[in-house]
Amino acid sequence: MHGWGIGVRIGQLSGEVFQVNQGSLYPALMRMLRRGWIRAEWRVSEKRRKARYYSLTASGRRQLTRETETWERVAQAMNGVLRTRSAEG
């Protein structure tokens, strides 16, 4: 998927809650590229321009799993705290 497409997709999947800041999208992609989590290849986009299409690498997939786990742990902890609070009123 190319950069524009990624932004659109994130918006879709999150029910338009996450509006990707266009300014930070590409630098973020660059950073991930540098760490080897995604790879890029050049293709002609629908607009007949050359654009870079990104895909996950094996180590990127591993990183995703790690991040997901971390997020779930945080979410659980958050829930625990909030439920307790509301219970205390």
Place this chain on the structure above:
Amino acid sequence: MFWERLRHILPLRLRTLFRRSTVERELDDELQDHLEHQVAQFVGRGMSPGQARTEALKALGGVERRKEECRDARGMNAFDHLVRDARLAVRALSRNPGYTTVALVTLALGIGATTAIFTVVNGVLLRPLDYQDPSRLVVLKYRQSSTVAGANFLDFRSQSRSFEAVGAAEWWTPNVSDGVRPEELPGLHLSSDVLPMLGVAPLLGRVFTEEETHEGRNQVVVLSYEIWQRRFGGDSSAVGASLRMDGEPYQIIGVMPKGFRFAPFWATGARLWAPLVLDHRLTDRTGASLRVFARLKPGVTVEAADREMALITDRLGKEYPGTNPEGTAVPLMQMVVGDVRDALLVLFAAVGFVLLIACANVAHLQLLRAATREREFALRGALGASRSRLVQQSLVESVILAVSGGAIGLLVAWGGVRLLTELAPANLPRLEGLTIDPVVLLFVGGISLGATLLFGLAPAVAAARVNLHEPLKEGSRGSADSPRKRRVRGLLVGSEFALALMLLVGAGLVLRSFAARRGLDAGFQADGVFSAVIALRGTSHADRDRRAGFFEQVVDGVSQLPGVTGASAINHLPLHGDNWQFRFFVEGRPAVEPGKEPRAYFRVTRPGYFSTMGITMLAGRDFTRDDLASRAHLVIVNQSLARQQWPGESPLGRRLSVDNPATGADWFTVIGVTKDGRQAGWIDDVRGEMYFPNLDAPGPDDLVGSQSSFVSFLNPVNMTLVARTRGESMDLLKSVQAVVAAVDRDAPVTDVITMRQAVDEQFAEPRFYLTLLTGFALLAVTLAAIGIYGVMSYSVARRSQEIGIRLALGAGTRDAFGLIVGQGMRLAALGGLAGIIGALILSRYLRSLLFGVGPADPVTFLGVVVLLAVVALAAAAIPARRAARVNPLTALRSD
């Protein structure tokens, strides 16, 4: 996992490095594509295309900034910035051509001179000798003398355990008499172990064997590459051919490779090698003419070998009293360079000082420039450059300056090495093959880097400290001239001064030494004397009973040439020729312990020698023809010998003998006393000297050490002709050659030199060091003067406001002048003080270069201080005059 990442990252980074424009275009394409999608979306929502574009750009938030963020995220920062800094630096430097030129020239001179001297140090002192495993080669000698007698050498060889090979070498100058003109070639007689010991295989043929070092089998010779080329045109059929030397045919059995040299000291000119025959010298312990070389066994140290030599000579000394003083083993390299090591290192240190001064000057320039660029830096800082970036920029500029200076310096060094090789005295060892090799290149790189640190650090630190607010304010003239800054500048100039003073003291001491050398009395009149060696070996006049007659005819013939006011002959010319010493016995004195007899230089002269040479006869008379004809046993001694042996009385009529009176003396009567003169080396102490008449005496051939009587030494086969002329003495050569050829066609006339040249030869080495040291000292003083001038000028410019106020308040122009000059002189004084202390400490190391002058010579120190004071005064006075001319009104008004 790390390797995976590397696999991804590396191509990325390389790509960014090498295909910059492509990468930039890709980034552009990507963002354009994104924009187009955004525009499409907005248009889809009902905006006009123009509006959509504007909104899309707004949403993205500035294309350039996003690009920069992407570039940052890409992580090529460090290198990117480096390249950019380099480009900026080059542009900044080229915008200031005056400053850049001065800095580059200063650096190039400093680095170039240092590299040139280092090339010499490397080529002479550091480079290993051109033999196999040269660090294992040693010279066996006595502590006080270098030459060994035949029987002693043989005992060294048989009694030692530390060496895997021991060999000997002896001077040999064969007369080559094939072809048009007879020629004397420089060569060596070698024992069979020497060439194999060196581990260099012959280019053609072979080296000689042990069998060939015996009488009858010894007429073989190994040629050097040069002789082979010159006389045989490099034809390989030379091996096996015959060469007529000393009247005998020698078979050429081998040729050594190009560039092979032996011996590396003492007989550096030897170009052919033949076997050393010791058959007649197996028991000779007095004719010390051999030099002994050895190769250490693996695992044996030089110290162990040295100890063994001491033991061996001790044993031999007891067995044969008076023949073997304490022996020692010395590394071959030390014999080659030992004499010049100290002097070369002094030169190296001196040029190092010059480099330090040059760096200080450039650091100064950099600081001044940094001060003027404060506004620029402040602006950049305000625009977002971090301090570390500013420092990095400053350093990059310094590096570029240093590298460029180093590159130009390399050119300077190349020229300098050429110059040095031209000027260097002929006896500077290992001069040939002095090139800029990888070691030197490494050195240049190293000191360029070091220089960068030295002069780049100060401005970099200044950049780091830059005040970001002050300089930008309206009306600001840059940050105040803080005391710290003044101190740094003062320190720089002060240390320049100290270094320059130390160099001047060194140069001054060497200069006075040189003058002291020249001041020594030669003892003879050097100007207008022509000399040449005539060697009879192998000619028809080589027979004992024909030699003296030959020399008489030649001397007569030469003395009749037009322009010649006197001619004579001597066995060895003072200063230039060989120097033999014989022990002697005085009549009527008690026997002396063997080995402790007095020794004197041994000369054989023909009548008229002293008048030809201009040597004053203090008492008595010269030999006459009648003396020679009657074979009278007479001797002439010099003042020193007379004073030593017959103090307070006239030696005339006294008798001495070279043969031991106990075994049958041959007494010679003293008939004259000459004034002392230079003998072997110009600055050597004068020793006893005895002159014997050139008698033709029958007897066995006077090979050194052979068991012949002393008298046969008075009939040498070679003599040096001397002739005093009214005009230019060198013009005599052709006429002399004609005279000699008329008497004997095969007799070569060689080693032609005038006494003036022989004397000047003695000064070649001291003059070389003097020239270099003085050159460096003057360079240093010039640089230091420029340094002071620069500081003072800057100070005046900075303080013109202050000076204007003072003047307006009533101070006289003289006070302004005095203010600046006083400041300058104070700097100079402090620096000078440090310099004097430094000079006192370091001048000790100059001892090997000094003569007649102590390292703390007050005259020199005083002279240098006065000179530098004048220089400092001048350097401060010029800007000070500008200060005095400051118009108070304009100064106060200026921004």
